[in-house]
Amino acid sequence: MEALYIILTAFCIALSCGTLGSFLILRKMAMVGDAISHSVLPGIVIAFLISGSRNNIPMLIGAAVVGVLTTVLIELLHKKARLQEDASIGVTFTWLFAIGVILISAFTGQVDLDQECVLYGEIAYVPLDLIITESGISLGPRALWISGGMALLVLVFVRVGYKALVITTFNPDYAKALGISTLIWHFIFMGLVSLTTVISFESVGAILVVALLIAPPAAAYLLTGQLKKMLFYTSIISLLISVGGYALATWLNGSIAGAMATVAGILFAGAYAIYTLKLKGRGKPSLSKSSS
Amino acid sequence: MRWVVKFESLKMEINTPALEVHNLTASYNRKPVLWDIDFQLPQGQLIGIVGPNGSGKTTLLKSIMGLMEPDSGYVNLFGKKLDDVRERVSYVPQRESVDWDFPASVFEVVQMGRYRKSNLFRRMSTVDREITTRSLEKVNMLEYARRQISQLSGGQQQRVFIARSLAQQADIYLMDEPFVGVDAATEESILALLTEMKEQGKTVVIVHHDLQTAYEYFDWIVLLNTRLVAAGPKDEVFTSDLLQEAYGGRLTVLSRIGDLIAKKDFPLRESAFKEKEGRGDG
Numbered sequence: 001m002e003a004l005y006i007i008l009t010a011f012c013i014a015l016s017c018g019t020l021g022s023f024l025i026l027r028k029m030a031m032v033g034d035a036i037s038h039s040v041l042p043g044i045v046i047a048f049l050i051s052g053s054r055n056n057i058p059m060l061i062g063a064a065v066v067g068v069l070t071t072v073l074i075e076l077l078h079k080k081a082r083l084q085e086d087a088s089i090g091v092t093f094t095w096l097f098a099i100g101v102i103l104i105s106a107f108t109g110q111v112d113l114d115q116e117c118v119l120y121g122e123i124a125y126v127p128l129d130l131i132i133t134e135s136g137i138s139l140g141p142r143a144l145w146i147s148g149g150m151a152l153l154v155l156v157f158v159r160v161g162y163k164a165l166v167i168t169t170f171n172p173d174y175a176k177a178l179g180i181s182t183l184i185w186h187f188i189f190m191g192l193v194s195l196t197t198v199i200s201f202e203s204v205g206a207i208l209v210v211a212l213l214i215a216p217p218a219a220a221y222l223l224t225g226q227l228k229k230m231l232f233y234t235s236i237i238s239l240l241i242s243v244g245g246y247a248l249a250t251w252l253n254g255s256i257a258g259a260m261a262t263v264a265g266i267l268f269a270g271a272y273a274i275y276t277l278k279l280k281g282r283g284k285p286s287l288s289k290s291s292s
Numbered sequence: 293m294r295w296v297v298k299f300e301s302l303k304m305e306i307n308t309p310a311l312e313v314h315n316l317t318a319s320y321n322r323k324p325v326l327w328d329i330d331f332q333l334p335q336g337q338l339i340g341i342v343g344p345n346g347s348g349k350t351t352l353l354k355s356i357m358g359l360m361e362p363d364s365g366y367v368n369l370f371g372k373k374l375d376d377v378r379e380r381v382s383y384v385p386q387r388e389s390v391d392w393d394f395p396a397s398v399f400e401v402v403q404m405g406r407y408r409k410s411n412l413f414r415r416m417s418t419v420d421r422e423i424t425t426r427s428l429e430k431v432n433m434l435e436y437a438r439r440q441i442s443q444l445s446g447g448q449q450q451r452v453f454i455a456r457s458l459a460q461q462a463d464i465y466l467m468d469e470p471f472v473g474v475d476a477a478t479e480e481s482i483l484a485l486l487t488e489m490k491e492q493g494k495t496v497v498i499v500h501h502d503l504q505t506a507y508e509y510f511d512w513i514v515l516l517n518t519r520l521v522a523a524g525p526k527d528e529v530f531t532s533d534l535l536q537e538a539y540g541g542r543l544t545v546l547s548r549i550g551d552l553i554a555k556k557d558f559p560l561r562e563s564a565f566k567e568k569e570g571r572g573d574g
Contacts (some may be wrong), residue, residue, distance in 0.1 A: 179378045
């Protein structure tokens with residue numbers, strides 16, 4: 001049962017991350033997840049200073065707010081200051097992270113508070129934190145419920161907003177010309193990315209989240225030229241990562257998150273191998289600029 | 293009956309300019325790219341926006357489409373603000389402005405021409421799909437409908453963009469360099485299509501960098517070099533004085549073009565385009 005809880009939680013998180021990650025990659029913002037993982041620190045500290053407790057909920061809210069702020073700042077630097085996207089990401093998250101460090105050293109002194117206590121979760125602990133009703137019936141792990149809800153939200157969002165997401169990603173100027181607000185869609189999307197990232201951090205840890213945001217969609221991108229198939233392959237790969245990663249961790253008796261990230265890397269290598277074989281079969285590279 | 297009504301309303305507004313630009317100034321990083329541009333364009337014409345590199349042609353188009361906030365001035369389309377006539381305006385961005393490795397098929401991209409704010413959350417209707425198919429037909433790309441866009445040549449990509457624009461069924465089309473990276477045969481067929489659209493009463497505005505073909509292709513010409521040099525019927529605009537004002541001292545080219553116009557004789561551009569193709573694909 002514990003294994004099932006862990007695998008299911010990992011799958012829900014992988015599914016949310018991979019689905020959003022597909023669009024992150026296509027928007028050339030793959031490193032945003034990494035940026036958010038650092039930049040949420042001041043949000044956590046401020047939430048702690050305001051609420052005065054190490055309760056998870058205010059800290060999650062603080063982290064999510066700063067996560068969105070990160071994407072706003074990145075966008076602002078990119079659009080208004082005409083800084084390259086990657087440079088904007090680099091400037092923004094290091095700056096926010098530094099503020100968090102200063103806040104910790106200046107104000108929280110004696111309290112044991114750092115990113116780890118909220119963010120660097122350990123997926124092996126998922127089955128320990130159960131929701132138990134007053135009558136004593138266990139409803140399963142809290143993390144599973146949260147990540148399951150998150151996955152549902154993400155899937156509904158992508159299903160409902162599919163056309164808008166596609167057109168604002170592929171050709172934002174054209175979308176604007178049609179009267180579709182690229183800005184609103186960008187911030188809804190990025191808001192969801194930061195929420196997913198922060199919630200996932202809590203249960204599975206930072207490195208695994210970044211791996212799950214990028215590796216599955218990157219592998220799927222190599223396997224197909226259709227976005228719907230890419231999203232489908234991403235979910236299959238997410239499933240393989242959760243199951244395979246758990247199996248690997250059990251076999252090695254090692255870190256589950258580490259094993260899952262490793263499996264993600266192996267699957268990506270596999271996808272790349274398939275991609276190269278396909279290219280050889282076709283005899284013509286399709287990702288390089290085709291000539292007329 | 294509906295057609296009669298439509299015809300009457302068309303007649304009533306036929307004198308409204310398709311596009312009015314008033315005192316438009318726009319800049320990048322505080323450096324003006326467009327300075328006090330002011331002109332009107334009639335409906336039902338094939339119009340070229342011509343000027344040297346960096347003369348603000350693309351910026352003008354982006355300002356018209358509201359993709360750039362101008363420093364001053366305003367733009368009217370059919371006598372109204374863009375937001376009130378969006379359905380009647382279609383924009384074709386530069387081909388290079390998108391990532392052609394995006395996982396989408398030709399049909400999916402062309403179908404975007406049917407996207408509206410109002411139908412974003414709905415499925416595409418049969419009518420939408422029919423219009424998409426017909427638009428693909430018009431640019432001879434129907435057989436490529438299911439193909440992945442990364443597998444297209446430059447000319448095919450351009451035709452996909454034009455088909456997407458056609459699918460909007462607008463009244464004015466603003467196209468940014470639709471002839472770049474296109475082979476001579478495709479250029480020919482695109483031009484024929486644009487002429488056909490004009491004959492149906494559509495207004496087609498094209499940003500074009502090739503002075504040699506501009507005179508041949510367009511009825512009206514807007515000559516631009518940060519400031520407006522001239523805007524009017526091509527014979528009024530294509531004088532050596534105005535051309536020199538727009539292009540500065542590059543007289544050798546200009547006098548050659550002047551001679552060509554005088555002789556009404558245009559050479560085949562085959563070799564020039566081959567060259568461009570080579571560069572575009574590199």
